[in-house]
Amino acid sequence: MIRLITRGAKVTRTTVSHADLMGAPASAVRGAIRTGSYTGHTAGLAAGKLQCNLAILPERYALDFLRFCQRNPKPCPIVGVGDTGDPSLPTLGRDIDIRTDVSKYRVFRDGALSEEVTDISDVWADDLVPVALGCSFTFENALVRNGIPVRHLETGRNVPMFRSNIDLVPAGRFGGKMVVTMRPIPTEQVESAREISRRYPQAHGAPIAVGDPSQIGIADLSAPDWGDAVDIKDGEIPVYWACGVTPQNVLLAAGLPICITHSPGHMLVADVAEDAETTILP
Amino acid sequence: MIRLITRGAKVTRTTVSHADLMGAPASAVRGAIRTGSYTGHTAGLAAGKLQCNLAILPERYALDFLRFCQRNPKPCPIVGVGDTGDPSLPTLGRDIDIRTDVSKYRVFRDGALSEEVTDISDVWADDLVPVALGCSFTFENALVRNGIPVRHLETGRNVPMFRSNIDLVPAGRFGGKMVVTMRPIPTEQVESAREISRRYPQAHGAPIAVGDPSQIGIADLSAPDWGDAVDIKDGEIPVYWACGVTPQNVLLAAGLPICITHSPGHMLVADVAEDAETTILP
Numbered sequence: 001m002i003r004l005i006t007r008g009a010k011v012t013r014t015t016v017s018h019a020d021l022m023g024a025p026a027s028a029v030r031g032a033i034r035t036g037s038y039t040g041h042t043a044g045l046a047a048g049k050l051q052c053n054l055a056i057l058p059e060r061y062a063l064d065f066l067r068f069c070q071r072n073p074k075p076c077p078i079v080g081v082g083d084t085g086d087p088s089l090p091t092l093g094r095d096i097d098i099r100t101d102v103s104k105y106r107v108f109r110d111g112a113l114s115e116e117v118t119d120i121s122d123v124w125a126d127d128l129v130p131v132a133l134g135c136s137f138t139f140e141n142a143l144v145r146n147g148i149p150v151r152h153l154e155t156g157r158n159v160p161m162f163r164s165n166i167d168l169v170p171a172g173r174f175g176g177k178m179v180v181t182m183r184p185i186p187t188e189q190v191e192s193a194r195e196i197s198r199r200y201p202q203a204h205g206a207p208i209a210v211g212d213p214s215q216i217g218i219a220d221l222s223a224p225d226w227g228d229a230v231d232i233k234d235g236e237i238p239v240y241w242a243c244g245v246t247p248q249n250v251l252l253a254a255g256l257p258i259c260i261t262h263s264p265g266h267m268l269v270a271d272v273a274e275d276a277e278t279t280i281l282p
Numbered sequence: 283m284i285r286l287i288t289r290g291a292k293v294t295r296t297t298v299s300h301a302d303l304m305g306a307p308a309s310a311v312r313g314a315i316r317t318g319s320y321t322g323h324t325a326g327l328a329a330g331k332l333q334c335n336l337a338i339l340p341e342r343y344a345l346d347f348l349r350f351c352q353r354n355p356k357p358c359p360i361v362g363v364g365d366t367g368d369p370s371l372p373t374l375g376r377d378i379d380i381r382t383d384v385s386k387y388r389v390f391r392d393g394a395l396s397e398e399v400t401d402i403s404d405v406w407a408d409d410l411v412p413v414a415l416g417c418s419f420t421f422e423n424a425l426v427r428n429g430i431p432v433r434h435l436e437t438g439r440n441v442p443m444f445r446s447n448i449d450l451v452p453a454g455r456f457g458g459k460m461v462v463t464m465r466p467i468p469t470e471q472v473e474s475a476r477e478i479s480r481r482y483p484q485a486h487g488a489p490i491a492v493g494d495p496s497q498i499g500i501a502d503l504s505a506p507d508w509g510d511a512v513d514i515k516d517g518e519i520p521v522y523w524a525c526g527v528t529p530q531n532v533l534l535a536a537g538l539p540i541c542i543t544h545s546p547g548h549m550l551v552a553d554v555a556e557d558a559e560t561t562i563l564p
Contacts, residue, residue: 063345063411067363070348071373073560081349083453091353091451129345169373169562171365198559201483205559277480277487278355280451 021045026093026269030101033269039103039118041265043137050202050274051267052079052092052132053244054102055251056120056260059084062129064172068250069133071169075178075246077202079279080132080270089130091280092270098130104263111255120260128260135244135267136181138203138274142196148189151230158265159183160224161243165217166208168246173254179243180208182221184236193239202279209240216240226264303327308375308551312383321385321400323547325419332484332556333549334361334374334414335526336384337533338402338542341366344411346454350532351415353451357460357528359484361561362414362552371412373562374552380412386545393537402542410542417526417549418463420485420556424478430471433512440547441465442506443525447499448490450528455536461525462490464503466518475521484561491522498522508546 016037021029026046032038042051057065062084069076080092089096099121107114107123117123136159140150152159159181166178185193190210198206209216221238222229226245232238251259262268272279298319303311308328314320324333339347344366351358362374371378381403389396389405399405418441422432434441441463448460467475472492480488491498503520504511508527514520533541544550554561 059345063341063348063366066345066348066352067365070360070363071562073562078352081352083349084345201559277483280353280355 018045023047026271027095029269030093030096033103034097034100036118042103042267042269043265046269047141048273048275050079050092050270050272050276050279051135051137052270053135053247054098054260054262054268055131055133055247056098056128057131057251057256058258059127059129061172061254061256062131064174065131068168068171068174069131069247071171072178072246073201074205074208074242075168075244077134077204078131079134079202079272082130084129085126087124087130089132092132092268092272094271094281096268096270098268099124102262102266102268104266106261106263108252108256108259108261110257111252116263123258123260132268132270133244133247134200134203134279136204136241137267139197139200139241141274142200143193146192146196148185148193148196151184152228155230157228157230159227160221160229161226161245162213162218163225164240168250174250176250176253178208179225179245179249180216180240181243182213182224182238182240184230184232185239186235187237190237190239197241200274203274204242204244207239207241211237213238300327305329308553309377311551312375312378315385316379316382318400324385324549324551325547328551329423330555330557332361332374332552332554332558332561333417333419334552335417335529336380336542336544336550337413337415337529338380338410339413339533339538340540341409341411343454343536343538344413346456347413350450350453350456351413351529353453354460354528355483356487356490356524357450357526359416359486360413361416361484361554364412366411367408369406369412371414374414374550374554376553376563378550380550381406384544384548384550386548388543388545390534390538390541390543392539393534398545405540405542414550414552415526415529416482416485416561418486418523419549421479421482421523423556424482425475428474428478430467430475430478433466434510437512439510439512441509442503442511443508443527444495444500445507446522450532456532458532458535460490461507461527461531462498462522463509463525464495464506464520464522466512466514467521468517469519472519472521479523482556485556486524486526489521489523493519495520
């Protein structure tokens with residue numbers, strides 16, 4: 001069990017399990033997280049709803065960060081941006097309080113991890129801007145719905161992630177290389193996987209490369225930089241998608257005095273349908 | 283003939299016609315505009331390339347304007363954002379100079395039209411941020427390619443535009459009501475028109491309403507607020523799309539000390555393919 005530093009209004013207890021929350025609506029998942037009843041990961045919860053990567057940063061860096069995300073829409077698809085100092089994100093969910101509604105946060109100071117917490121109420125400040133970015137859960141769900149196997153889900157692992165040699169388009173102090181995920185796909189389903197994932201521009205879209213890992217600067221598929229290695233079976237080809245760890249790395253490298261992200265797998269669960277035309281609540 | 287106030291490097295002459303530029307690549311269209319050889323509209327030029335609405339505003343308003351556009355993606359799809367004070371837009375075209383590469387601009391000061399010019403070199407300032415937004419040419423081309431008639435194109439008119447009663451999601455001083463365009467579509471092709479236009483989120487996407495104009499606050503389809511009225515024939519239904527005049531109106535209402543837009547129909551012609559997955563040049 002991971003030791004959590006618990007702060008703010010939440011108490012350190014887990015009274016609701018992941019299984020308990022299966023089938024619960026997004027607002028109930030957020031509610032359990034908000035009260036401290038649930039501090040686990042959000043994979044598989046609030047099926048059909050958009051889940052989001054989170055980046056919170058001071059307003060003076062926000063324009064450049066939005067420009068950076070606009071220029072790198074595949075790793076950094078913007079799905080919601082809050083007002084400065086306002087912890088609600090009304091276009092993503094009717095009652096979101098971004099200070100409490102994510103089950104685990106990482107607080108970075110001057111480019112280094114400072115703390116991992118379940119509540120950022122006492123870190124929140126009037127100059128902070130919350131930015132929500134799309135996440136691969138959305139297109140993975142669509143692949144599975146369409147009969148395309150996703151190995152790391154089948155085997156209960158984390159997706160393998162790799163630092164590529166693909167340059168990001170910089171903006172201000174934000175730039176670097178793209179992080180990609182790899183999923184082995186049966187050869188005859190690669191085109192279908194491309195078509196399906198392309199329908200989700202809010203969730204990394206179509207693959208950025210297929211096949212030989214060296215074409216994007218990956219030396220060894222059995223040694224991911226993050227996550228777990230997965231087997232590539234006969235008749236399968238490695239397929240690479242842009243990854244939401246990219247903006248986290250870029251924020252880290254930018255060395256901001258403070259920025260806050262979700263912890264991996266502990267996403268913001270929105271009320272927006274993951275297959276909606278836009279990520280703005282009607 | 284409209285009297286143009288010509289400023290900066292361009293001279294007042296039109297040595298190249300619209301017909302001369304048909305079939306020319308985007309860079310040649312921009313080149314003819316840049317040198318002052320062409321000052322006309324861009325409809326039908328650089329076929330297959332993205333054309334863009336343009337908004338240029340001071341940096342201190344840019345974060346709120348980007349938030350506004352993100353919250354209203356159907357009328358205001360962001361396709362490119364420049365660095366502050368930098369007139370290039372390298373993600374949209376390799377040689378763009380936004381001060382000269384649009385054939386007609388409108389300069390607004392304190393919320394009122396100040397001048398209409400063919401060059402903004404002497405208005406440009408180090409604190410200005412250029413923002414390019416998608417335009418309806420993209421999905422209209424796709425409708426026509428797929429055999430769906432577009433009345434105002436058939437009849438050589440401007441698309442009819444209406445102020446709707448649909449509230450925009452505000453950000454900072456930006457907000458108001460959505461402007462919509464109307465195209466009469468044969469009843470049996472409405473679903474197809476919806477599916478086709480939905481594939482272009484960078485160009486207003488799917489319709490926002492179909493049928494009775496009163497449902498979105500339009501009193502009289504024969505009296506558009508901008509553009510030209512078009513006939514609705516037997517067997518056709520009026521279909522409404524979000525319109526790129528929306529951000530222009532919102533900017534005007536915001537009363538910024540200065541902002542600059544393209545003049546209607548005089549769009550920024552990009553090198554990006556209009557059916558590319560993203561609006562970022564590879």
